[in-house]
Amino acid sequence: MSQLITTPPTVEAGTTGTSYIGKPTNRVDGPAKVTGAAKYSAEFKVPGMLYGYVVNSTITKGRITKIHSEPVLALPGVVQIFSHENVPSLAWFDRNYKDDVAPGGSPFRPLHDEKIMFNMQPVAVVIAETFELARYGASLLQIDYEEEKFETNIELKRDEGFEPGRGKTGWMPPPSPRGNPNDALKNATHRIEGEYMHGTQHHNPMEMFGTTVEYHPDGKITAYDKTQGVYNVQQYITKIFGLSKDEARVINLYMGGGFGSGLRPQYTVFLAVLAALELKRSVRVTLTRQQMFSFGHRPHTLQYVKMGTNPDGTLAALQHHALHETSKFEDYTENVVNWSGMLYQCDNVKLGYQIAKLDVFTPQDMRAPGAATGSFALEVAMDEMAYAAGLDPLDFRIRNYAERDQNLKRPFSSKKLRECYHQGAARFGWDKRTAEPRSMREGNMLIGWGMAGGVWDASMQKVSAKATLTADGKLTVASATGDIGTGTYTIMTQIAAETLGLPLEAVTFQLGDTDLPESPVEGGSWTAASVGTAVQKVCQNIGEKLLKLAQKMEGHPLKGADIDDVEFANGQIRLREKPEEAVVIRDVLQASGEEKLEATSNSGPDMIKQLPYSLHSHNAVFVEVKVDEDLGTVHVTRVVNAVAAGRILNTKTARSQVLGSVVWGISMAMMEETVMDHHFGRYMNHNYAEYHIPVNADIHDIDVVFVEEEDDKVNPLGVKGIGEVGLLGVAAAITNAVYHATGKRIRELPIYMDKLL
Incomplete structure (x- = not known):
């Protein structure tokens, strides 16, 4: 295993003080990224590694009738070609293998059978001793198809959409209509209506998807995968291949952009793990930029908005309906129209949402999924309505300000x-x-x-964290979350340092490894709140242990002090009312004879506090x-x-x-x-x-x-x-x-x- 994974980023020495939250702190992972020390999933080198190159279908719908593998397998250095013809029986044949963020329906199973369900579907992977040879072999592989009629145009499906089910985690169906939106619109002083549309959009992060699977002599694997959730990928791998969690470690220390494309396990991890387990060799599978268009995207969406105002410019009625594409095998859903019922005050609202099944790959969450689409239609319609009512667009919004949801x-x-x-x-x-x-x-x-x-949404998820404080005053905090370039390494370091009053350079935050405490996928804008709360809590636990040890020291000034009576600052535990009465944190551990203090914590949303x-x-x-x-x-x-x-x-x-x-x-x-x-x-x-x-x-x-x-x-x-x-x-x-x-x-x-x- 590469020793690089044992050197997560730390802050350069020289930073002092203990008030860090809210400050414009430099990224702690910045030096590693600009010097090349940061290793991404397709950059880990392991001995004896093979390389895989994906072959994608050239038709949109139909079936494979024959794969002409022999000429490619005859090339010196080509080790194997995996396709539906030789994939072993896998645990997923019972279909019990959904990942944590899968929508309803039956997830796509690469190389499962001869059926083609969308264009550029992965149909084979060529494994060779070098990447260049694998790519060359893939270019020579001939595949015969039998084509079928397909549907890919949502604009021909305007009247065929249907209400989605509740199969996607976090999706809330539009609320029931309130008031009398039809009559209110009919009687409005000013009215507008229109169709709003955007086409398909793809995430296209700078780092393309790739997976390096290290095969160990004992049959265990370590998968360096581009993902926004290592535990999600581990769950996916173990379910499909019948492995235990101890047999499949997943690591992602750095990610060159995700924007939602890494929320679900992509097919590179399946193909790389399959090849590694079958060949008992380490394998890397990477995608080209062109192949990055062969999976999830922001769906092509049609929206219809009707709006009317009263004589005083307040909203009389608002109707918003959306129709977007999904695949034939999954019911992907987004919260597109719900925002229109909460952003502005209106007593007569009707919201509708439908999906149309097409022969495309399942769409996927893409930065601000649903809201980016829905807000475009709503906010352009609001501008049109302001002009129709003779009001300034800003004044119109303030006039219709919603004080409640x-x-x-x-x-x-x-x-x-x-x-x-x-x-x-x-x-x-x-x-x-x-x-x-x-x-x-x-x-x-x-x-x-x-x-x-x-x-x-301002949401929060369940997260676990671990903290270790050593006798030299160094603190390590860990949780298996990710950093997709947003600054997770840095803000968690800030939270930990401020909570325990340590200098930034004394704190290291570790993430992106299933050997660390469990954390959900990084997405939904919930990481800072969720992981940050867990980090704060586990550091507070360390603080409580420190105080107890400090009170056992001879001549300590903290006798009888409760945790609420002290504060942690400048590397010390000191009385809030008498900050001159203090002990040095490093001295506490050394005096106690303890080599280190450890604590774990679990945090999650306080539903009693949040629910109202x-x-x-x-x-x-x-x-x-x-x-x-x-x-x-x-x-x-x-x-x-x-x-x-x-x-x-x-x-x-x-x-x-x-x-x-x-x-x-x-x-x-x-x-x-x-x-x-x-x-x-x-x-x-x-x-x-x-x-x-x-x-x-x-x-x-x-x-x-x-x-x-x-x-x-x-x-x-x-x-x-x-x-x-x-x-x-x-x-x-x-x-x-x-x-x-x-x-x-x-x-x-x-x-x-x-x-x-």
């Missing part, structure tokens, strides 16, 4: 969206906006200002665009994103997350679209040359505002998470700004120039 009939645990509106508008200069479309210009550039808002409330983070986005009047090219020149997400643990890494979200929102609005040729049922632009994402020249001024928000109900840290909320509203605000600049209302993303000419 009408979906759940509960108050919000905290909500500073109004402050987001005000602070964001002030920073942007919204009061200088003229209302009339095409009324602001700079030479031949039409200038448009638009805005939108967003809401995202609706828990959410919010944001408001203000955008400036400049549109060339002759060419129709759009430049997003300024963005202000004001976010209220409870306590901010690290203003530097938090700002980086929101910056990335804004860039993604620009990409979603202006560029991203995976184009399907429905004659072939195949994505035609499955590469970085034609699947467009922003480059540096596309990104200009981005300003992030964190609105102060205290919340003692969501979790002990008061953290809500910002990984997803920062994306919400960006695409809609750009779309609204384009209307203000040009007078042309766009309801379909991305906004290519042909839609403006």
Whole structure:
């Protein structure tokens, strides 16, 4: 096993003090990443490793009639070709192998049989002594197919959608209609309605999926897998291959972006484990950029919004319906429309949600799943409604501000969206906006200002953590969560250091290994709250043990002190009322004769405290665009994103997350679209040359505002998470700004120039 996994990142020496939470602390894993010391899943080198290259189907639906393996197997250095023809009987044939985040239905089983269910389905993997030889062999492998008629166009399924089941963890069906939305809409003073659409989008993280499986002499394996949840992958492996947890260790120390694509185990881990177990050799299977388009995506979605106002500009009625694609074998679902029932005050609301089964791979959670889609339609419709009612878009939203969650009939645990509106508008200069479309210009550039808002869940999961304090004053805290680039290593180090009053350089946080205490997948913006609470709790447990040991020391000044009477700061335990009365933490352990102190903890949501409330983070986005009047090219020149997400643990890494979200929102609005040729049922632009994402020249001024928000109900840290909320509203605000600049209302993303000419 590579010894690199035993050297997780630590903070450089020189940092002092014990107040770290909320400070703009540098990433503790930064040096490892920029020097190349950080090893990703496809970079671990093990002796005698074989390489696998995946062969994908060239048809969309049908069956394999023959695989011509012999010419490829005859190549010197080609070891084996795995396909449905020679895969052994596996435990998953009882279908009892779903991963933790699987939707309802029957998950895709690679190499299970001869059936083809979607284009680019993995149908074989060539195993060879080198990657180049495996890839060459895969290019020579001929496969005969019998094709069948397929369906891939959701726009032909508008009237065939059906209500999804409850098979996906975390999905909440839309609430029942409230009030009388049909009559209220009919009697409204002003009305708008429209269809809003975006096509399929793929995650495309920088690091492509890959798995390195190290095969040990005793038959056990260690899988270095690109994943957002090592325990989820371990569960998947053990169920399929009939292994115990002791026989299948999963590790992911670093991840070059996930955005939800790593929530579910992808087929590289199955193929690599299969090959390793069958050949009793270590195996690596990696995907190319083109093959990254062969699994999960943000689904192509059609939305219909109807809205009406009373004479005073308050919402009289709101109706929002969504239809999106899923596969023929799973019922993937998203919370697309629910947000429309809670973001604005309206007593007459009707929300509907359906899915259409197509011959595509199952869609997958993609940053702010459901909300990114739903908020686009809602916030563009709100802009249209504001114009129809003769109101400023910001004033219109404030006029319809929701003080309670009408979906759940509960108050919000905290909500500073109004402050987001005000602070964001002030920073942007919204009061200088003229209302009339095409009324602001700079030479031949039409200038448009638009805005939108967003809401995202503030949730918490069960997490376990372990802490070890050694006699030299060094603290190691561990939990098997992940860091997909968001800063988990850093903020957990900050929490641990502050809780026990230690310098940052004395703390090491370990993650991404099934040998560590269990943690759920990193997603949903719940990691900071969930893992952070567990880290704080386990460090408090260490603190209680330290105090008891300190009180056994001869001449100690803490006699009779309870844990609430002391504080941990500057490497000491000291009385809160008399900070000069203190003992050094390192001295406590050395005097006790203990080599180390250990503690474990389990934490989870306090349902009694949370249940009476609706828990959410919010944001408001203000955008400036400049549109060339002759060419129709759009430049997003300024963005202000004001976010209220409870306590901010690290203003530097938090700002980086929101910056990335804004860039993604620009990409979603202006560029991203995976184009399907429905004659072939195949994505035609499955590469970085034609699947467009922003480059540096596309990104200009981005300003992030964190609105102060205290919340003692969501979790002990008061953290809500910002990984997803920062994306919400960006695409809609750009779309609204384009209307203000040009007078042309766009309801379909991305906004290519042909839609403006």
